[in-house]
Amino acid sequence: EDGSIGYHGYERDALLALKAGFNNSFLDGNWTSIMCYMNETPYWYGIQCSNGRVTGIILDRMGLVGEIKVDALVNLTELETISFKDNSIAGNMMDFTYNQKLRNIDLSGNSFDGEIQLSLLNLNSLESLQLQDNKLEGLIPGFNQSSLNAFNVSYNNLSGAIPQTKALRSFGLSSYFGNKNLCGPPTPTACSATTNLSEPNSQNPGKKSSGNGRFTAILVVVNVIVLVVIMFLFIIYYKKYKKLKTEMKNVLVKYEEHDSKIVDRAMEKTTSEGEIRRKLVFVENNGTTNFELDDLLKASAEGLGKGIFGNCYKAKLDFGPVVIVKRLRDLKPLNGEEFVRQVRVIADQKHPNLLPLLAYYYSKDEKLFLYRFASNGNLYTRLHGGRGTGDRVRFLWSSRLAVARGVARALEHLHLNNQSETTAPHGDLKSSNVLIDENDEILVSDYGLASLIALPIAAQRMVSYKSTEYLSQKQISKKSDVWSYGVLLLELLTGRIPAHSAPPGTNGVDLSGWVHRAVREEWTAEIFDAEIAVQRGANQGMLRLLQIAIKCCDKSPEKRPEISQVLAEVEEIKVGGDSEDEEYPYSSFDRSLTDDSLSATPSLVVGDDRR
Numbered sequence: 001e002d003g004s005i006g007y008h009g010y011e012r013d014a015l016l017a018l019k020a021g022f023n024n025s026f027l028d029g030n031w032t033s034i035m036c037y038m039n040e041t042p043y044w045y046g047i048q049c050s051n052g053r054v055t056g057i058i059l060d061r062m063g064l065v066g067e068i069k070v071d072a073l074v075n076l077t078e079l080e081t082i083s084f085k086d087n088s089i090a091g092n093m094m095d096f097t098y099n100q101k102l103r104n105i106d107l108s109g110n111s112f113d114g115e116i117q118l119s120l121l122n123l124n125s126l127e128s129l130q131l132q133d134n135k136l137e138g139l140i141p142g143f144n145q146s147s148l149n150a151f152n153v154s155y156n157n158l159s160g161a162i163p164q165t166k167a168l169r170s171f172g173l174s175s176y177f178g179n180k181n182l183c184g185p186p187t188p189t190a191c192s193a194t195t196n197l198s199e200p201n202s203q204n205p206g207k208k209s210s211g212n213g214r215f216t217a218i219l220v221v222v223n224v225i226v227l228v229v230i231m232f233l234f235i236i237y238y239k240k241y242k243k244l245k246t247e248m249k250n251v252l253v254k255y256e257e258h259d260s261k262i263v264d265r266a267m268e269k270t271t272s273e274g275e276i277r278r279k280l281v282f283v284e285n286n287g288t289t290n291f292e293l294d295d296l297l298k299a300s301a302e303g304l305g306k307g308i309f310g311n312c313y314k315a316k317l318d319f320g321p322v323v324i325v326k327r328l329r330d331l332k333p334l335n336g337e338e339f340v341r342q343v344r345v346i347a348d349q350k351h352p353n354l355l356p357l358l359a360y361y362y363s364k365d366e367k368l369f370l371y372r373f374a375s376n377g378n379l380y381t382r383l384h385g386g387r388g389t390g391d392r393v394r395f396l397w398s399s400r401l402a403v404a405r406g407v408a409r410a411l412e413h414l415h416l417n418n419q420s421e422t423t424a425p426h427g428d429l430k431s432s433n434v435l436i437d438e439n440d441e442i443l444v445s446d447y448g449l450a451s452l453i454a455l456p457i458a459a460q461r462m463v464s465y466k467s468t469e470y471l472s473q474k475q476i477s478k479k480s481d482v483w484s485y486g487v488l489l490l491e492l493l494t495g496r497i498p499a500h501s502a503p504p505g506t507n508g509v510d511l512s513g514w515v516h517r518a519v520r521e522e523w524t525a526e527i528f529d530a531e532i533a534v535q536r537g538a539n540q541g542m543l544r545l546l547q548i549a550i551k552c553c554d555k556s557p558e559k560r561p562e563i564s565q566v567l568a569e570v571e572e573i574k575v576g577g578d579s580e581d582e583e584y585p586y587s588s589f590d591r592s593l594t595d596d597s598l599s600a601t602p603s604l605v606v607g608d609d610r611r
């Protein structure tokens with residue numbers, strides 16, 4: 001097992017097998033990708049984890065149907081709690097032999113039948129066993145764990161004498177009530193001498209004598225014949241099974257060879273000594289000089305930070321160029337072929353406002369993406385950096401409008417190249433993913449990476465998954481990108497940090513709610529960043545951009561405009577004449593916001609988007 005990825009594949013397989021038996025559409029949608037990662041909050045509904053291991057399964061009142069295989073829990077050795085309370089699960093109980101840490105078991109309110117599992121007797125930490133309201137039959141096993149402090153088998157079809165162990169004697173009638181034929185304390189019914197023997201129960205196989213000797217002899221002969229036939233059939237079956245297994249193995253080996261050949265072809269080269277060496281794969285036409293992984297390893301590297309897709313480094317190669325290296329982590333379990341296919345999709349997204357992928361590297365243990373270095377940093381730092389200090393470089397309206405345009409163009413390109421209705425083609429649009437190169441060109445980064453990382457990680461960390469529609473309906477779409485774009489515009493206009501994309505350790509505000517409140521309560525002068533509010537000639541343009549932003553941030557995704565429409569409107573905004581150096585008190589906004597501009601678009605203030 002790969003401990004480094006923080007989860008355990010065989011546990012995941014066990015849970016997926018369990019899920020398959022339930023045929024439950026919610027779980028089918030929710031239990032995808034990995035269930036837990038180290039000590040982070042589990043990603044799957046109803047799963048508890050510790051150190052990447054599954055410690056609890058709690059699926060109460062989920063309408064679960066079907067049966068649970070007897071060996072379903074064999075691989076979940078860290079399990080402490082299991083609860084399937086109030087579902088409609090049928091069939092025999094599962095085997096608990098390998099779940100020695102189990103403390104709480106609640107299978108109540110289902111249709112479990114057959115006998116109570118004897119493996120429960122060996123769970124030395126068992127504290128609570130709730131089996132009431134099922135269809136269990138046979139005898140109650142002699143539970144005697146001193147840890148047991150809650151026990152209920154009421155309303156089943158159990159029969160026979162209640163074992164008079166120290167542990168079981170401590171529970172009252174309510175634990176046993178509603179069974180077919182239980183006797184002995186605490187029930188009022190005394191047991192007859194033959195009670196237990198008369199019950200059909202494999203755990204107590206005493207059976208009544210079945211009539212005369214002749215009949216018994218015939219029965220024995222028939223039994224022997226049946227046994228011989230069964231053994232014969234078993235031998236035939238076993239031979240066939242062995243043959244099938246060997247064939248399967250051959251097919252698998254062939255498949256793996258084929259798979260690795262594809263990866264090899266894409267990513268490996270034969271050196272002059274004839275040995276295979278993995279190499280960086282350069283995306284064609286990128287205009288850079290190609291180099292080897294060794295060159296990269298020799299380069300001086302500076303850590304830029306840890307993003308949701310992995311750590312980012314700036315590497316200065318010995319022979320001159322500077323590249324950005326992203327070490328991808330938390331990836332979906334993709335084989336080489338699938339990885340290459342997804343990378344091609346990203347690499348093919350060519351647009352002047354998208355940060356181009358230069359090269360990639362794939363091996364079992366390491367996946368790298370190499371990007372062009374954008375020397376003027378990211379929008380987040382440009383917009384918020386150095387405020388209140390002498391280091392602050394003024395960020396003028398014309399530059400902010402250029403950012404709004406560049407990002408909208410990039411986003412439109414991504415949307416036009418993605419036909420899916422159920423994905424946000426960027427998915428993680430935020431100011432730290434908008435880069436500025438040496439010519440002040442805008443480059444949007446981190447697009448397409450959602451297709452590579454595990455869904456729970458994406459759902460937990462990516463901006464799209466923080467939109468209203470994901471929070472309420474668990475759905476994202478292109479309109480989720482439009483919403484992120486609207487918030488980015490508000491960030492540009494207000495100079496404030498949005499809560500949902502604030503870097504760790506930074507406090508952000510609910511920008512959309514805040515802007516609506518400001519418009520309603522007429523403290524409009526405060527909406528615009530003082531740094532641009534003073535550029536009076538640009539006021540109309542700022543108001544236009546604010547209106548667009550508010551439309552993009554509509555709570556209902558269907559009311560938000562398409563990105564093409566947004567782009568068209570942003571392109572129409574004029575920078576605003578000679579405004580750059582003109583400075584007026586920013587209260588000059590008051591009248592225009594409350595009277596002219598907003599009254600012309602009443603929907604702006606009606607659709608309150610406070611969250």
Ligand SMILES: Nc1ncnc2c1ncn2[C@@H]1O[C@H](COP(=O)(O)OP(=O)(O)OP(=O)(O)O)[C@@H](O)[C@H]1O
Binds near residue numbers: 372378
């Ligand atoms: N090509 C690049 N040129 C210059 N700086 C970059 C480049 N790529 C990333 N950065 C900067 O490096 C830092 C780390 O980037 P990274 O993408 O790993 O994290 P992030 O953008 O903060 O978060 P996330 O992964 O959620 O997008 C960020 O400040 C980012 O702006």
